[in-house]
Amino acid sequence: MDEARDLVNRILAGDAKAFKSLVEQNQRLVSHIVFKMIPNETDREDLSQDVFMRVYRNLGRFEFRSKLSTWIARITYNTCGNYLEKKKIPLYEDLAPEQKTIDSCAGANPLPDEYTEKQEISDRLREEVDMLPIQYKTIITLYHLDEMSYTEIGGIMKLPEGTVKSYLFRARKLLKERLTARFQPEELWNPNT
Amino acid sequence: MESKHLTDAEIQDYLDGNAVREDSAVAEHLDSCGLCKKNLELYKCLYSGLSDGAGYELSVDFADKVVSSVGLGESRGFFRRYANVLVTIIGTVAAITALYYFTDIPKIIAGGAWLGWFDSIFKGRIYSSMTGYASSAGNTVSLIISGVLALVTIWVVDRFMIRSKRRPSSLVI
Incomplete structure (x- = not known):
């Protein structure tokens, strides 16, 4: 300080x-x-x-x-x-079950063949995160990239700590489900891929 | 515990280091339960991907651009550098002159002029000059008191209105 x-x-x-x-x-x-x-x-x-x-x-x-x-x-x-x-872009949105995914998103480019499996997973994950509502992806970014606590994130976004934690958990669960829908579990954690 | 699978929330809590259950109990369960272990590995993969900081790059000279945009670090001419000092000096002289010519401070301080305070303030020095009332000794006392009052006024304005905000002076937006 x-x-x-x-x-x-x-x-x-x-x-x-x-x-x-x-x-x-x-x-x-x-x-x-x-x-x-x-x-x-x-x-x-x-x-x-x-x-x-x-x-x-x-x-x-x-x-x-x-x-x-x-x-x-x-x-x-x-x-x-x-x-x-x-710009009239909504900041507050909820995670709807019918939330569009990359597969349903027009304009999503197919990944180049030369991409390795690992890069593909990483790119796919980044795209899936980008498809989340703004508040969810901001919380994920502050928590995982900037290593902030729930309290700090709550202070920045003016949200209760419990809400931050709940949004974070829901977003991660959704991302995990979307990844497993696209990739075999073995592909995701096999270090050789 | 052994028969009940870990929930997604429990696995996330475990990876975040906020496990509600004992870490050892969770670890023990994960050793014996293939399904939960698989789920844990998926989350580990997810956490690893989420910690990937690639793709957020600003331009290489971003910091320089920001510094120059706020006007810091630019060489400033003599007048601009000392503009505040010059303005303060001019203001002080103006304030002393105004007080000296438009008031009759000793008369006000002497009191007993409740009803005549308006005359004292607004007609004081001019009135006195016109009537030949003011003596040279009176003028000197007036000048000193006026000067002190002007300095006190400037200090109060500086301390409570300018410094309290403490805004950098060279900001250009």
């Missing part, structure tokens, strides 16, 4: 290197959220840049009540939420 405080103070004093360091430390986290929440690929980088500009503009108000990264993630989530609202 002291390191974060020092970094913030240096940025507020106008230290460009300190701000660059903050961006480099957190751009991975920001990109995880932006890439999962924003369907339009061309807007992602601009939106990520907008997030850091907001971070910079509001840094003086950060009170160190949470980790700096959690605060940045919250700004990212809110920025993406505003974007989706403008």
Whole structure:
């Protein structure tokens, strides 16, 4: 926390290197959220840049009540939420049983023959995650890629801890079912494939 | 326990390290139950895939772009660098001058002018000058008190309105 405080103070004093360091430390986290929440690929980088500009503009108000990264993630989530609202893309959706899958999705390209089985599984999983409602895939990303706790994720997305856990479990169960519908179980865990 | 299969939630809890049942009991069951073990392996595969961070790359010079977009690190000219200082000095001189010419502070402080406070403030120095009331000694005291009051005002504005926000000054959005 002291390191974060020092970094913030240096940025507020106008230290460009300190701000660059903050961006480099957190751009991975920001990109995880932006890439999962924003369907339009061309807007992602601009939106990520907008997030850091907001971070910079509001840094003086950060009170160190949470980790700096959690605060940045919250700004990212809110920025993406505003974007989706403008584009009239629903943020809140439930996992419906008839939720479309990759197989039913027009435009899903067949995987190239030269792909190995493992790459195919990995690509398929990524595509299946992308097909989930925004909140579910954001929770999955924050939990598995950024290793955040239920409490931290709940703080970022303004959801109760129990809801975060429930969404996470339901999404993973659904993903497992979709993978097993496409692949033989042995293909999934055999390290030689 | 041996006869009852683990639920998906229990397996996920086990892999997350939040198992409600004893870890050893779960492990024991997994050793003896092929179905649950298969399910566990599927989840392990899923967890491994979900932790794959590929495909989220921003441009290589992303951090530089962000830094330049907020205007940090750019060399600024002499005037821009010291603009705040210059504005503060000009403001202070203006405030002292205004107080000096438009009020008669000693008269206000002397009190007993409840009913005449309006005259004291708005007509004070001009009125005095016009009537030849002000003496040079009175002017000096007025100047000192006006100066102190102006500085206190500037400090209050700076402390409670500007510094409390602590916004970086070079932000360009």
